[in-house]
Amino acid sequence: MAREIGEVILDLQNISLRFGGVKALTDISFNVRKHEIRAIIGPNGAGKSSMLNVINGVYHPQEGTIMFHGKPRKDMEPHMAASQGIARTFQNIALFKGMSVLDNIMTGRNLMMKSNFLQHALFLGSARREEIEHRKKVEEVIEFLEIQSIRKTPVGRLPYGLQKRVELARALAAEPSLLLLDEPMAGMNVEEKQDMCRFVLDVNDQFGTTIVLIEHDMGVVMDISDRVVVLDYGKKIGDGVPDEVKNDPAVIEAYLGTSH
Amino acid sequence: MSDTTGQTAHANTLDTFPRLLMQHAKTRPNRPAMREKAYGIWQTHSWAEVARNVRAIACGLAELGFKRGDRLAIIGDNRPRLYWSIAACQCLGGIPVLLYQDAVAEEMAYVLQDAEIKFAVVEDQEQVDKMLEIQPDVPLLQHVIYDDARGMRHYTQTLLLGLDELEEMGRIHDRNQSDFLDAEIDKGSSDDISVMLYTSGTTGKPKGVCQTHGAFIAAARGGVQFDNLNEEDDILSYLPMAWVGDHLFSYAQAMVAGFTINCPESGETVMTDLREIGPTYYFAPPRVFENLLTTVMIRMEDAGWFKRKIFHYAMAVARRCGAEILDGKPVASGERLQYWLSNLLVFGPLKNVLGLSRVRVAYTAGAAIGPDLFRFYRSIGINLKQLYGQTETCAYVCLQPDGEIKLDSVGKPAPFVEVKLADNGEILVKGPMLLKAYYKRPDATAESINADGYFLTGDAGFFDQDGHLKIIDRAKDVGRLTSGAMYAPNFIENKLKFFQHVKEAVAFGNGRDSVTAFINIDLEAVGNWAERKGMAYSGYTDLAQMAPVYELIRDCIEKVNAELASDPMMSGSQVTRFLILHKELDADDGELTRTRKVRRNFIAERYAVLIDALYSGNPSQYVETEVKYEDGRTGKIAATLRIEDVKTFAPQAAKSAA
Structure with a gap:
């Protein structure tokens, strides 16, 4: 090892x-x-x-x-x-059921976002760059956990085992x-x-x-x-x-x- | 470009794949040659870039000691770098040997031994593990090169090397000896073997089919010319690279026409990728088209009544005039208006969802396609056509010309191809696309090519009055019942498989007094049907043995019997008894080939007790079967199977379908 x-x-x-x-x-x-x-x-x-x-x-x-x-x-x-x-997953899955897998994992990056609400709402240059950077990290996690095929699927529609994997992905997104x-x-x-x-x-x-x-x-x-x-x-x-x-x-x- | 026979071998003509590649890099350096999705975004590789990478891989292989005539095993999903490895190997005068990536390790061991493989390029850790597992049985294997480095950090075996490192080695090699590779490419001849593809082994051990550059280029040129393919076309490459069809469409034709290959992100994302790419040229075996249609139908049944009404109205319009409009036949203007409206409301959006909006030419082959299924796609405006060919003929014998589509034929002989029928109905073909030989099997080569240079396809068929070829069955499978009536199992099985509830069927009857059948139900379709009826079931085995499911399947078989009764040749082959198998036939258990063809003899042996029961009149039979799981462990499935009789029909006088 x-x-x-x-x-x-x-x-x-x-x-x-x-x-x-x-x-x-x-x-x-x-x-x-x-x-x-x-x-x-x-x-x-x-x-x-x-x-x-x-x-x-x-x-x-x-x-x-x-x-x-x-x-x-x-x-x-x-x-x-x-x-x-410190990141964690929960015994009884705590994901946003109505949101896509991608968006759920993006929330794992929330703490690292520096632009404020207004910048994001207007999708200004800095917010845009930041979004792209976070999305890249999220895509790496998606590839790592092999969940490319469900990227855009709402979490609520996924079977239990995959939801668990998405939860792990969200935790990992926080690095x-x-x-x-x-x-x-x-x-x-x-x-x-x-x-x-x-x-x-x-x-x-x-x-x-x-x-x-x-x-x-x-x-x-x-x-x-x-x-x-x-x-x-x-x-x-x-x-x-x-x-x-x-x-x-x-x-x-x-x-x-x-x-x- | 006039050299279509592929017989001449000048260094300056485009008669080998490496020369074609270098030509594209020169004449259209910035056109997209390949796309792949990485981290959720489509990345494009231009022809110039592809040529650079192929150079690097080729020089890297040379640096490792790869020599002219050596064989390079290539195993994995459709990844750009694996396609490049094919070209790189060909640059050095080597022979790429393509293997099915989902084969288990021991199946691979056989091919690696047979082809005396020293070098292998594999996709990822999964394939590397297989290589390491069989390494003791394949002592010649010296280098295993992997594309995806994920999970490979702790592998210390000396025979492993990353493709990145190999390319780096190659670039250094190329810098030091910049004329080395061009000289190697110049040594190539169109008569060299360009690829070895293994037959799926429906009968006996797989055989390596050696195809020359000339053969594949001739087949590709014929097809490109036939369908006017050009550099603007896009294809999604998602079928196994080891399959001759993928090699023809995604490699040979792309090299000839210069169109773009798109590699899906992963096996599970093919449908999404299809929609994002919107290919203009598409190939799928009938099973894929069938699954698409099943999904559409299931979702339509769940839609609201208004949408359902519009859908069924549009489908009725399509059935009346869709195929005629596509074929350019005269259609009344009222019908045309309705079709236009239906296209706006239903077909257009539907094609868009399926990712088939831009398709100019779509092909299907590999198995018979159901007439209803075929008509459905044509009637909504997708130019779906059938072709006929095998590994030994570069998948290129017959093609359906635009505007001359018959549902039950495979079309006319393709350009440069000569087709004739033997006395027993066997189809014989001749042309530049024939195999050079089976690898190390002169006996098999001599057996399959007759004295006049015709290849014996082993299929039985006949030409109709318009010169279209119709295939009935494998020539050797065509048997007789004790009554002397002709019995073509495939013919019956295909008719059964056209029902959405039947996934596989295996018919028995040769040398017996009546025909019986094993059925595999389609878990998705029947499962949905059961759910709508409120039937609870725990899994395949449970569902398969339910009385209502037997009734459902019996209805299907009776319809087939009624059809058979109307054909004077086939009326004796009506299915009298059947059972639904307790497990799905699986390639891992050896019951299907990797291309999902039924291995009838193997199944007959494995389930001999069930066949006896079918003919003895028992109402049920207990059976226990060993199964292999994906991780290699084995388990057992046991069940008591019902066996039921089916109504047969009195033979009718042939109804002339005028």
């Missing part, structure tokens, strides 16, 4: 998150290294999506520290995460350094899953993007991730390379249950 896994870029220390009296996450610590594919797994309700939302700045943990690129951060909003190079994928393969058939795996690996490999993903399909997780964190009832019960995690008795118990 030519891809070098580098230093820690995201470090979460003793994170606890509560909603009123409900403890979603309890004292969780783990880190993410540059260029790696980091999986978060766990049974339903284990707190995986909450964890992603903490990284993303949607939820603010009551306790714990988050270091991103060596700097501590507190109370970050999602749009700030986006401008720092993120850290990509958060919330169950990118949920509800897909074998072939779609294989395609998605290939794209995730290609993104990681070609753009060097660090990826944190939540996934239920153990086969997928064990195949593509470099390291895996296991959550159960909001607590971390395992952390390590796939082989270690697979043979960890605590993990096996959480997934398969124990005989009493």
